[in-house]
Amino acid sequence: MPAARLLLAAIAAGFCVATPGAGARSEASVQNLRFGFAAGGNLQNFTPPTLGRYLDLAQASHAGWIRVDLNWDVIQHHGPKRYDWRRFDKVVSAITARRMSVLAGILYTPPWARPRGTAPNYPPRNLAAYGRFVRTAVRRYAKKGVHTYEIWNEPNLAAFWGPSPDPVRYTRMLKLAYREIKRTDRRARVVSAGLAPYGRYGEHDARHINPLNFLEDMYAQGAGKSLDAVGWHPYNFPFGLGFEESSAWSQMSETSPSARSIMAAHGEESKQLWLTEFGFPTGSTSRDVSEATQAQLVTDAYTMLASQPWSGPSFLYSFQDSGPNKLDVEHNFGVVRHDFSPKPSYYAYQALALGG
DSSP states (O other): OOHHHHHHHHHHTTOOOOOOOTTOOOTTOOOEEEEEEEOOSOGGGSOHHHHHHHHHHHHHTTEEEEEEEEEHHHHTTTOTTOOOOHHHHHHHHHHHHTTOEEEEEEEOOOGGGSOTTOOTTSOOSSHHHHHHHHHHHHHHHHTTTOOEEEESSOTTBTTTSSSSOOHHHHHHHHHHHHHHHHHHOTTOEEEEOOBOOOSSTTOEETTEEOHHHHHHHHHHTTGGGGOSEEEEOOOOTTTTTSOOTTOTTGGGTTSSSOHHHHHHHTTOTTSEEEEEEEOOOOSSSTTOOOHHHHHHHHHHHHHHHHTOTTEEEEEESOSBOSOSOTTOGGGOOOSBOTTSOBOHHHHHHHHHHHHO
């Protein structure tokens, strides 16, 4: 059903559908735990008024989740005995105060823990240091209502796991983190890192591994006992949701093998795929879609996912455009523009989330 008709149907059914604006909130906000936003890594840098406006509008969209980074590099940048939680505490408190849940990604390595001369996307020299940070973070944030964690981000790409993807070492990190999280918070759930798109099954080079191959290698290393859900990033812009062997969307369940068939082969079919990032940019390059197309793809994606029992919470990337430059794809993923004005996709998302 087109986004406009979904919105009208929700209103006709007597639901409260908020009109976004500065400080807008639904009078009787309903947060749908199938729906989330992947915020990116910058929320802790927002001023209080900007953060409040962002989260009020996200709450009014009926999102149930916000995915945020607990950035180890920022929190422990100045040494293994120094922590700076202040900005992250404010973000978590602001989200939970609006009755939304937090998916906390624990990622990025501080200078003292990574190889000399490398960037934060490199894993630590000693994974035990990551484990200690995980334990400390979970102990802190369990008291603040956080009980769901994602371990790193897109480790099948060198851009997030330098200098080259390594499923064996990533699985060691996952196992260590899982053990620390479960010991610290018995209520906690652990999602493996969302795996990024890269070509067809079997494709790889020094900087990329197809997510299906990476997932196979994770399971071969025993990852199944150390995750409650599998993270997945099924970007396929600007091509949409149609079947294609190289589409990370199709690779969830339609290709052979697929993420679901790999999970089933290891007795893990009862666990879900969590789409911890996916989205459709609306700039003016050949990689972008129109705002109307974005709204239709959001509608189609969530409608398709609702019919799949293997689909867990799905996090649209992103809520707000990160900048105003229409020639920069990364600036244009939001359902609201950089100035917080809503795109048609905001209303489509809102109606879908309210409708179930």
